[in-house]
Amino acid sequence: MSDVRTALVTGVTGQDGTLLARRLVAEGVQVHGLAHSAADRDAWAGPAGVQVHVGDLTDTAGVEQLVRDVAPDEVYNLAGISSVAFSWEHPVLTGAVTGLGAVGVFEAARRLQESSGRRVRVVQASSAEIFGVPDQAPQDESTPVRPVSPYGAAKAYAHQMAAVYRSRDLHVATCVLYNHESPLRPQAFVTRKITAAAARIAAAGTGTLALGSTDVRRDWGWAEDYVDALVRAVRHGVADDFVVATGRTHSVAEFVAAAFARVGIEDWQQHVVTDPRFVRPVDPGEVVGDATKAREVLGWAPTVEFEEVVGRMVDHDVALVREGA
Numbered sequence: 001m002s003d004v005r006t007a008l009v010t011g012v013t014g015q016d017g018t019l020l021a022r023r024l025v026a027e028g029v030q031v032h033g034l035a036h037s038a039a040d041r042d043a044w045a046g047p048a049g050v051q052v053h054v055g056d057l058t059d060t061a062g063v064e065q066l067v068r069d070v071a072p073d074e075v076y077n078l079a080g081i082s083s084v085a086f087s088w089e090h091p092v093l094t095g096a097v098t099g100l101g102a103v104g105v106f107e108a109a110r111r112l113q114e115s116s117g118r119r120v121r122v123v124q125a126s127s128a129e130i131f132g133v134p135d136q137a138p139q140d141e142s143t144p145v146r147p148v149s150p151y152g153a154a155k156a157y158a159h160q161m162a163a164v165y166r167s168r169d170l171h172v173a174t175c176v177l178y179n180h181e182s183p184l185r186p187q188a189f190v191t192r193k194i195t196a197a198a199a200r201i202a203a204a205g206t207g208t209l210a211l212g213s214t215d216v217r218r219d220w221g222w223a224e225d226y227v228d229a230l231v232r233a234v235r236h237g238v239a240d241d242f243v244v245a246t247g248r249t250h251s252v253a254e255f256v257a258a259a260f261a262r263v264g265i266e267d268w269q270q271h272v273v274t275d276p277r278f279v280r281p282v283d284p285g286e287v288v289g290d291a292t293k294a295r296e297v298l299g300w301a302p303t304v305e306f307e308e309v310v311g312r313m314v315d316h317d318v319a320l321v322r323e324g325a
């Protein structure tokens with residue numbers, strides 16, 4: 001049993017929110033979640049016992065009211081637009097939700113802390129995209145923040161405002177999360193798109209997968225590990241920034257090869273076509289993080305290797321196809 005009584009998780013219906021809610025409920029924490037819509041709330045396959053509220057991060061007054069009502073010990077800000085691809089189509093919305101929305105959460109926590117006289121701790125889900133196309137590899141907490149996508153710029157603003165709120169005596173930690181995956185990933189992200197396609201093509205014996213750039217390299221880890229880092233960061237004595245990554249990269253092509261090999265298809269190239277719709281205006285060629293600080297300060301370490309991440313996702317999608325889902 002944790003000594004944390006109440007937690008508020010924004011973005012609770014997403015991949016990380018779901019995994020985090022499971023973890024906190026298992027610890028005996030009273031979990032409140034914020035979902036974007038009643039439909040998201042009703043469709044959510046989260047753990048029992050979570051009180052899910054519906055609201056929009058752009059509704060600053062609503063967020064402040066929620067934080068006051070819930071009076072959490074811990075706030076996990078996971079809400080926002082999480083797809084870089086989507087952010088290119090909706091840059092204004094991305095700035096409002098992912099950037100300003102985060103500040104609304106920090107401000108609400110600060111006001112609660114001030115009015116209640118109790119410590120409120122916040123962790124912000126920051127992103128490797130804040131580094132844009134970095135000069136150094138791997139990146140760490142000292143790498144210049146220089147985003148190149150609307151999503152990265154919005155996350156960069158929230159990241160820098162976290163530091164501003166620390167100077168106002170609010171505990172706001174950030175985890176600079178590199179790509180982290182699980183079967184809960186929607187197909188808007190390349191990993192799940194690939195694993196779902198591998199399962200579909202294996203079952204049908206035919207089919208194609210349309211992708212953008214396949215030579216870009218990402219640092220892919222297992223999402224549950226990254227949720228563990230968020231918990232460690234928010235509970236650490238000092239609010240700080242932590243890069244959370246495996247330190248290893250693979251290309252999209254390598255991900256495809258591993259996923260198709262898992263279903264017994266070696267000639268994956270026969271099934272992949274390039275579609276310019278999935279090529280981004282600017283896309284970092286390689287992002288890779290150095291999580292030494294998280295290791296040394298938080299005792300955090302990734303536990304699942306790349307091949308196992310791919311394998312677990314493919315197996316899940318194969319089972320879904322078999323069930324006719």
Ligand SMILES: Nc1nc2c(ncn2[C@@H]2O[C@H](COP(=O)(O)OP(=O)(O)O[C@H]3O[C@H](CO)[C@@H](O)[C@H](O)[C@@H]3O)[C@@H](O)[C@H]2O)c(=O)[nH]1
Pocket residue numbers: 081082083084085126127128129177178179180188189190191193210211212213214216218252278279280283284287
């Ligand atoms: N989504 C998508 N990406 C593709 C495709 N083809 C190639 N890619 C490439 O695959 C890479 C990974 O794309 P995503 O899976 O969409 O993830 P992301 O843009 O790297 O963002 C993820 O990681 C960030 C941290 O590094 C997170 O902050 C973000 O929320 C998200 O989880 C990108 O370089 C993208 O251009 C495709 O068809 N779809």
